[in-house]
Amino acid sequence: MNIADIAVPEYVEVDVDERLAKVRSLFDRENPKGIIVTEDGDYAGVVGEKQLIRSRMGDDTKVSAVMKPAPEIALREDIREAARLLIEGNVKIAPVYDGEKLDGIITEDAILEAVIDSFDANTVEQVYTADVVTIGEKEHVGQAINRLRKHGISRLPVLNENGSLTGVVTTNDIVDFVVRDQDRQGSGDRAGDIDRMLDLPVYDLMSSPALTARTDETTKAALERMFDNNVAGLVVTPNDEDTVTGIITKTDILRSLTFTEEESMDVQITNIELLDTISRDHVIESIQDVTNKYGKMQVFHAHVRLQEHKEKLRGTPLIQCQIRLRTSKGQVIGTGEGYGAEHGFHVALDKLERNVLELKGVNADEKYRGQLLRKIGEL
Structure with a gap:
């Protein structure tokens, strides 16, 4: 299933220099699902209503101060991949492109409403x-x-x-x-x-x-x-x-939409743009190195969340990292902080391994592995 039938064609577009007073009035008057922000005619970011409401910036502030980058999603993209892109971008809306043409937006709610019947497969x-x-x-x-x-x-x-x-x-x-x-x-x-x-x-x-x-x-x-x-x-x-x-x-439910039946562990990284001296592949391999030590524990999915704090050390921001595994014995979590994503990630990884040790000897349980995927295939 792809997103062509659920993408929202109605959207409002503003320039990066538009004042927040105008943007707020657009939400009040036109009630859009989201606003696309452009710079010199090219896509620059998105603004959601809740994102705008939470900002207490003055009316004369430019919209560029509150917009968020969001991934560009192809009109024929698979719905699970679209869900993954929204999660890793930590956004609720994203622009949808038909080739080179901006065709509309896709929202978290639109995806969830389209596949809601599939969510009776798990608890x-x-x-x-x-x-x-x-x-x-x-x-x-x-x-x-x-x-x-x-x-x-x-x-x-x-x-x-x-x-x-x-x-x-x-x-x-x-x-x-x-x-x-x-x-x-x-x-x-x-x-x-x-x-x-x-x-x-x-x-x-x-x-x-x-x-x-x-x-x-x-x-x-x-x-x-x-x-x-x-x-x-x-x-x-x-x-x-x-x-x-x-x-x-x-978002938790949307994330479950991306679970797969592949042999390789499914990994998602929220705020992936914060990765600095390490790559996505390094993150995945490091988590797999930990989980592979414990063959009796079945790992279905891993979620890595990065969060940047204002504190810095010689220009490098303090990064909080949380690694959450969904396993046959429940959830295992490791959290840590460090200056830069690499440091924060490895502190969290060490904590995760200590917590995984507490689950040694558990029995694999595949009672729900793949149920959701099969249900979606029936839609």
Whole structure:
């Protein structure tokens, strides 16, 4: 299946020098799925609505300051490859080309809606993110913002003093609150207002009750709940308990679309442009060297996520790297930081190997390997 039938032909195009005031008005007036940014008539990047909302830059700022690079995808590209390109580019939309001609855009939602019936082949437990970051009800909004930024995530399950799930706070919740407050208060000296907002307890901003997914339900059911409630993720709980197990997002489900039945391990790298002195092949070979030491553990998929921090050492940025393996015994994760992608990756790889050692002796279990791929082939 390719993306020709699901690419969105309607898109808005602006120049890199266009002011954000104009771009925001375009979203309000035309409600596009995304905006294509060009420079001298050539494609330069994309801007999504949430990306624009989260930016608190002034109206006179040029759109080039908030646009993101996105991969150019061929109109007849296989849908799984298109999904991989979106994930590795860490974007929700990308331009679609018919030869040399810009034909439209493809979105994460369009791909997921097109193959939603195929997601009854596996369960939430098989694709969710287990390394969940949480926050307490009484912790402050400023702490929530710092935690979201540090971990490069967009939502935090909120726990009460007993450790039970009571809500969720997202980047959008915080941005919406700030926008509402500014609209109500008007312009002027905002320093005091900002301090007041940062000191508010998370309880005042969180959405409650949190939308959840059970570990044993299908990813199709979870995805339908996301679409029905216009959210990008759900808190994962075991059965009907209020204990937080993890998070499942649209991107997690999109990633499962790329799982293959090939002998070589499937590896995805988010923010692949941050690789500096190492190559994609080196990353794959290094992970395989670790996993091949433990023949009794079946590895289905590896996801490497790179995140750049502002801190630098002699011009080299601090890079956080997370390596996540989906195996026959569940998820194994290694996280590390270093100056430059190579350093950060190898710190994470060492941590991953130590964690893999804890799974030695496990039995391979292929009960869901290839199920999704076969379902897609039937569409």
